[in-house]
Amino acid sequence: MDSGISNNSALHEVLNTLEVERKKIAETYKTTYILFGLAIVFMIIGLLIRFPTLGFLGFAVSAITGIVMHFRIGDDVKKYKMAYKTNVVGSALKNINESLTITPQSGLPEYEFRSSELFTTESDRYKTQDLISGTNDKTSFWFAEVHAEYKTETSTKNGTRTNWHTIFKGIVFVADFNKNFNVSTVVRPKGFGEAFGSWFSKNVFSFGNTDVIELENIDFSNKFVTYSSNQIEARYILTPAMMERILDLNGKCDETISVSFIHSKMYIAFPLSENYFEAPIHSSLLDPDLLSGDHSIVKFMHDIVHELDLNTRIWGKE
Structure with a gap:
């Protein structure tokens, strides 16, 4: 998928500048790896010739030099990664939609993760980054x-x-769903709770008198379980067309998604193992496919608005 690199001269200039920095960082890392390898070699040789003092000295000098170099390059690495996200990824986003922005050090606040009700297990450690926002x-x-x-x-x-x-x-x-819901409606993968076993059953959040909603779409009910305390509102949200759109969206994902409708927002959780928007260290920034993966995931998220027909305002906020 074209990420707009080939037609963006300003982005080319940024990439060329960052490529110089990337090579310097990569060479430094390569040198530290060599030094750590030499440290082990010195120690082995010292033991083999029964001169452990020489082996230890060689090990210490090589290892300490490598550690110092590794830590000294740390700030440069942080600046390089931040410049990549801000200037490279940020510029590429504009090729999808001019309104899109990335804030690398921000993310989804933990309170919003909890209030989405997508997950019933309380987190003890929470990390988030690379907030991308816009309008479609x-x-x-x-x-x-x-x-x-x-x-x-x-x-x-x-x-x-x-x-x-x-x-x-x-x-x-x-996404803004343009409707102030009276209650929460949550759609989770079937079998979601069993994955946590007995620990899960002791650590659930209480969301009031929530019932399982039986829906007419058999394919949807085979894939998901829907929870709500208001049958009428849940069915009003999950129309036959919406259920089909959610199934189509889920079919494009490797793992089953979770969806919730809380207050005036729609939340969708996409389980993914890959870490996106990261600057490469040991491969060139001038690779024409550099941003293909990042571009694809952002385009996918951006197009959800059309996939689920969220721009059709069948309700107004009350």
Whole structure:
């Protein structure tokens, strides 16, 4: 998919400048790897010739030099990555929609992740980044990468060990649905709760008197379970056309999505293992396919507004 690099001279100039910086960083990393390798070689040679002092000195000098170089380049790496997201990804977004912006150090606030009701497990560790926002015709939308985890503790001979488990890793998409819902309506993958076993059953959030809504679309009911405390509103939202659109959208994803309608917003969680919008270190920025993956995911999110027909304002906000 064309990400607009070939027709953007200003972006080419930015990429050429950043490529110089990338090569410097890559060479520094390569040197540190060589130094760490030499450190091990010195130690092995020292032991083989039964001169451990020489081996230790060689190991220490090489390892310390490598560590110092690695830490010194740290600030340059942060600046390079930030410049890439702001100037390269930010510029490429304009080829999809002029309104699109990226804020690398922002994301989806944890309170909004919780209030989406897409997940019933409380997170003990929450990370988010790369907030992208914009408008598609009449509809405002935004999305960000999210990694939420919970922890369990197990006893060992040496004390307690903390184990981290992923609740969700991927992208959470939010759109203005132009309707102030009276209650929450949540659509989750079938079998969602069983994945957490007994721990899950003890750590659920309470959302009031929520019922499972039986819907007429058999394919939809085979794929999802719908929860709401208002049958009428849930059916008003999940029209036959909307259910078909959600099924079509889900069919384009590798893993089953989750959807919720809360207050005046629609939330969609896309489980993804890939980390998007990251600057390459060991491959060239001048690769014509550099932004193809990032461009595809943003275009996909942008087109959800049309996929789900969110610009058709069948309601007004009350």
